[in-house]
Amino acid sequence: MTTEKAPRARLAIGEKSAKSAILRKAKNREALPKKTMMSCPVCAHENPDGVRFCVKCGWQLIQTAGGDTAGLSQAPEASPTIGEAAPAAREAALPTTALSHQNADTQEFAPQDFLILVVDDTVDNLVIISLHLQQSGYRVVTAGDGEEAIKVASLTNPDLILMDLSMPGLDGLGATRKIREHPTMRPVPVVAVTAFNTEGFKRAAHDAGIDGYITKPIDFERLNDLIRSLLPVTKNSDEGDTLGDE
Secondary structure: OHHHHHHHHHHHHHHHHHHHHHHHHHHHHHHOOOOOEEEOOOOOOEEEOOOOEOOOOOOEEEEOOOOOOEEEOOOOOOOOOOOOOOHHHHHHHOOHHHHHHHHOOOOOOOHHHOEEEEEOOOHHHHHHHHHHHHHOOOEEEEEOOHHHHHHHHHHHOOOEEEEOOOOOOOOHHHHHHHHHHOOOOOOOOEEEEEOOOOHHHHHHHHHHOOOEEEEOOOOHHHHHHHHHHHOOOOOOOOOOOHHHHO
16 A cells, blocks of 8 residues: 555655746746837738847838837838828838938939849849849849958949848858948948748848848849838939949
């Protein structure tokens, strides 16, 4: 009789200890401060506070002056997930480049005024993306890796960079960090164009200073919208570009 009860007693004590540990962990989780989240106005995904773009759909986000909420940066007008706001509210939510689009009634966007650098280690991707941009009216230069991207960018002064993330040698994240350290290239918008769709990659891209995120296969309509939201309506007449002078 005693030999049968002893294991059962030890088992009961072990079960109670396990339950107590689970309850303590649950209380500790409840006591932790909750992270501030912001909802994407395009796909309604909850994003960590402070990100530049939605980690699910890649749409560019902006924060209000208080830093507690986020608006969208040139979201599609026909999107069913976006409610109709008052004109003043919509204008307040848009970044400077988007506001310039709305306020420039007498100006028209001219893609041929802008130079885009496409960076990808796969030749087929370079050709497909470059042809699409050229057909849309943009001028294009290309690079096959991160090191070449920095050299080409310093020589041509692009208005926007489409950056693949996974490349041999210096990858897209490393190249973007170096661009952000360069005194003249620092303000150039960089958009990640990559096959990686994980939240970790998107967070790493944000931390490196990337302004937008597009996944492959590319939705070219969304790419066009993102490029337009990051470029001004017109390029300043005093902005020179190396290719134009050659």
